[in-house]
Amino acid sequence: MRLTYAGVLLFIVLATLPLELVLHTRVYRRPRRLLLTLCPVAVIFLAWDLLAVRADHWSFDASHTLGLELGPLPVEEVAFFAVIPVAAVLTLEAVRRVLGWQVGDE
Amino acid sequence: MTYTQAAVLGVVVAVLVDLLVLRTSLVRRKIFWVSYAVILPFQLLTNGVLTGRRVVVYNADDILGSSTPTFLGDGRIVYAPVEDVLFGFALILTTMALWVFWGKRESARLSCSGRTGPRQRSRPSARSPRAR
Numbered sequence: 001m002r003l004t005y006a007g008v009l010l011f012i013v014l015a016t017l018p019l020e021l022v023l024h025t026r027v028y029r030r031p032r033r034l035l036l037t038l039c040p041v042a043v044i045f046l047a048w049d050l051l052a053v054r055a056d057h058w059s060f061d062a063s064h065t066l067g068l069e070l071g072p073l074p075v076e077e078v079a080f081f082a083v084i085p086v087a088a089v090l091t092l093e094a095v096r097r098v099l100g101w102q103v104g105d106e
Numbered sequence: 107m108t109y110t111q112a113a114v115l116g117v118v119v120a121v122l123v124d125l126l127v128l129r130t131s132l133v134r135r136k137i138f139w140v141s142y143a144v145i146l147p148f149q150l151l152t153n154g155v156l157t158g159r160r161v162v163v164y165n166a167d168d169i170l171g172s173s174t175p176t177f178l179g180d181g182r183i184v185y186a187p188v189e190d191v192l193f194g195f196a197l198i199l200t201t202m203a204l205w206v207f208w209g210k211r212e213s214a215r216l217s218c219s220g221r222t223g224p225r226q227r228s229r230p231s232a233r234s235p236r237a238r
Contacts, residue, residue, distance in 0.1 A: 004155070004156075004159055004161050005156065005161050008152050008155050008156060008161075011152065012148075012152060015148075033205065033208045033209065033212065034205075036204070036208045037201060037204040037205045037208060038201075040204060041197070041200055041201050041204060044200065045197055045200075048112070048116070048193075052109065052112070055107070055168070056165050056168070057108070057109040057112070057164065057165055057168045057169075058109070058162050058163060058164045058165065058168075059162070059163050059165075060161065060162060060163075061160055061161055061162075061163060064159060064160070064161040065161070081197075084194075084197060084198075084201075085197070085198075085201040087145070087148075088141075088145060088197075088198045088201045088202055089201060089202065089205045091141045091144050091145050092137070092138070092141045092202050092205065095137055095140050095141045095144065096137060099137065099140070101135075101136060101137040101140075102135075102137070103132070103135065103137050103138075103202075103206050103209075104130055104131065104132070104135065104206050104210065105206045105207075105208075105209030105210040105212070105213055106213065
């Protein structure tokens with residue numbers, strides 16, 4: 001099914017949304033800091049991804065992706081490097097809210 | 107370079123970036139490891155779908171196991187190559203370190219400009235009374 005990869009990403013976005021809405025992690029509400037975090041991460045890990053595809057470490061099965069491609073990568077794989085970092089930051093902020101521990105930026 | 111080598115290198119570089127480049131030292135903080143422990147099962151679940159259903163296919167020459175996804179064993183954990191766990195760790199640590207790095211800069215800027223806010227309060231235990 002062509003929606004497999006997109007569905008996984010959608011699940012991650014929806015499953016982490018309550019952290020922002022219920023626990024008030026204020027991650028989406030700090031877009032500048034979020035973009036400053038996401039951009040370098042995306043550049044570094046997309047470069048890794050492109051090199052890995054070129055070296056044939058892994059490849060994508062077109063029958064599970066939407067069919068939109070950005071170079072050799074399906075659009076889902078590019079979105080992956082925004083979705084996962086946002087989910088990671090949401091988790092860190094949620095753990096901070098719940099446990100009250102410091103992360104070092106206080 | 108194989109994916110196995112690249113993944114180990116990725117973890118080493120991410121830890122060095124956290125400790126020496128951004129100086130966020132997240133790997134020394136309990137909150138990072140608790141957050142990672144929360145993320146890891148979800149990574150295994152979602153990555154298990156992507157690898158178990160062969161959305162992503164791996165070249166057997168570049169991973170420890172074979173290219174056939176096995177639930178556990180043959181260099182695989184919940185269908186994904188163990189290398190993916192290292193890749194994920196590097197991605198998560200780099201992301202969190204950058205997030206905290208920009209937060210630190212913001213806090214420093216706010217205290218320089220004399221504005222008060224909840225995030226600039228210094229932790230009382232961070233400074234011993236004798237040091238003043």
